Amino acid sequence: MTSVLIVDDHPLQRLGFRMLLENAPETDVIxxxxxxxxxxxxxxxxxxxxxxxxxxxxxxDGIEATRRIVAGGGRSKVLVLTTFDLDEYAHAALRAGASGFLLKDARPEELLAGIRAVAKGDAVIAPALTRRLLDTYADHLLTGPRGRQAEDDPRYQALTDREREILVAVGQGWSNGEIAERLVLAESTVKTHVGRVLAKVGARDRIQAVILAYDLGLTRPQPPA
Amino acid sequence: MTSVLIVDDHPLQRLGFRMLLENAPETDVIxxxxxxxxxxxxxxxxxxxxxxxxxxxxxxDGIEATRRIVAGGGRSKVLVLTTFDLDEYAHAALRAGASGFLLKDARPEELLAGIRAVAKGDAVIAPALTRRLLDTYADHLLTGPRGRQAEDDPRYQALTDREREILVAVGQGWSNGEIAERLVLAESTVKTHVGRVLAKVGARDRIQAVILAYDLGLTRPQPPA
DNA sequence: GCGAAGGTGGTACCGGCGTACTACTCGCTC
DNA sequence: GAGCGAGTAGTACGCCGGTACCACCTTCGC
Incomplete structure (x- = not known):
């Protein structure tokens, strides 16, 4: 029987965890x-x-609390749970001494398995993050580049030259009016192009297109001045 | 439905996996x-x-096979399963391009969760190993991989905790309605927050905010599936 | 000479976004 | 207790974005 302390500022969220953990045979909310x-x-x-x-x-916050609990030197292990798949959060949590980092959209079994592992002295990291963790330390662990670029992506391949230009422009954050101005087009034409691009790449709106442009490497993050 | 190929030299072991995977609704042994x-x-x-x-x-052996499969460039992800909790095995497997490394004493649910994660493009590592992996790269975690540029930016500093959360959410490409749903808020509240974020960081619309999130490293490009 | 594909333009409509308010509740400080 | 910042929530309105059409023009290939 693993004793668990639930820490969350939302009573409803605590209730959810309590329901899950108290119905599991191996955990006990204390x-x-x-x-x-x-x-x-x-x-x-x-x-x-x-x-x-x-x-x-x-x-x-949970990071500082984790730091103090770990510094306290007791037997308690900390398993951090958050809504956001943010590297900053994960690094901060692990740096603070957490034994695990999972996302709140994890399945119940995954959470229970995580608690089990952490109680045993092992560590768990959300799979989505593990991927990036491995990528980050690729230099130390892996060999051979494994990154594909825009030209390999089928969604990008489906676009015509003009549409690719439009995608890049959208990725720059330009409005339809600005694109029309800079490419010397009517705004209605830009709308037509943008609409086709969104349909072809399967993007819901231009925001998803901006994200796609970053993911494909068409636009690169520019560090603030 | 995730299609799975079972590779093991013991027929009885393969049968065990097959039993498990064929009784699971989401996997299909092909x-x-x-x-x-x-x-x-x-x-x-x-x-x-x-x-x-x-x-x-x-x-x-499985390491060499993994290397060749990954080099082949297909969509197939390799999840390595072994009886022995050996660091050399794990490193070799991951270096060969495996998306996951689990031990055969894992529970059935853990294996299924691992398959699910790997199929999605994420990565999994056995908890026992994760512990040692974290210890190995503890020094890298201390400073952080890309540094912390977001915290240094005056625009980011001007935001409250909640507003930073909102900025991250906007950076994920979520609509106001989706943010409201995931953070359990009214859409009007989300609008209020988003409006304040845009004003504080000097962004014209949420698209500029998405770009800012990338530039600050709050959101990182994710390779296409 | 004809159709197909790509590029350009137009009209019309609707929904989501952004903004401008106001207002209530905490928790903190003075 | 007054005041303040942060968070939450509401209403109302204008505008841009996205879509569903349609039309016209080039440049190809057959």
Missing amino acids: GEAAHGAEAVRRTATLRPEVVLMDIRMPGM | GEAAHGAEAVRRTATLRPEVVLMDIRMPGM
Whole structure:
């Protein structure tokens, strides 16, 4: 039986976790906390095996709370759970000493497996993040480049020359009017092109197209001045 | 439905996997192979989404087979499964291009979750190994891979915690309605937040905000599936 | 000479986005 | 208790974006 402390500022979210964990045969919820400071206090007194930690909370956040709990030196392991698949969050959490980092859209079984692993002294990382973690340390671990670029993507291949120009323009963040101005076209023409591009690449709106342009490497992030 | 090719030199082991995967609603075993060379051939013809690969096999082993399959450039992802929790195996497998590394003592649900993740383009590593992997690269985590440019930017600094969350959400390409749904807010509230974010960072519309999110490294380009 | 594909333009309509308010509730500080 | 910032929520309105059409023009290939 693994004892768990639930830390989240949303009562409904805590309830959800409690429902799941109390219906599982191997976990036992021994307490809850609504923010970081409370989490640190309760961990000291209740000594749970696993602390289920949200990041974004009023007052002390989950990262700082994790840091203090780990620094406390008890047996408690911290498993960070968050809505956002953000590298910054993950790195901060792991840097703070968390034993795991999972996303809240994980399936119940995955969460339970994560708790089990963390209680055993192992570590878990959300698969979506593991991918990027491996990519990040590719130099140390992997050999051989494995990145494909725009020209290999079937969605990009489906576009005509003019449409590719339009996609790049959209990726720059230009409005239809601006594109019309810079490419010397009528705005209605730009709309026609943009519409076709969206249909061909399967994008819902120009925002998805901007994201696609970045993912394909058509537009590169430019560090702020 | 995820198509799977089972590679293992023990018939009984293959049967075990087949039992598990055929009783799962989301996986479909489309073939088996008893050694590396056969695995490479079958992968080329059957084009499974996921190859379940054993390491120790007579003739060509799983590492070499993985290397060839990945080099082939198909869509197939390799998930390496082994009995032995050896760092050398894991590193060799990942260096060869495997998308995952799990131990055979994993629970059925964990294996299914792993297959699901790998098929999606994510990566999985056995928790026991993740622990050691994190320890190995602890020093890299200390500084962070790309540094922290977002925190240094005055525009980002001007945002409150909630507004930063909103900026990330906008950067993901989510509509106001989707953000409201995922963060459990009213759409009007999301609009208020987005409006304030745009004003603070000096963005004309949410598209500029998406671009800013990329430039600040809040969102990273993800290679196409 | 004809059709197909690509590029250019137009009209009309609707929905989501952005903005400009206002207002209530916390938790904090003074 | 007054004041403030942050978060949440509402209404109303104008505008841009996305779509569904259609029309015309080139440049090809057959």
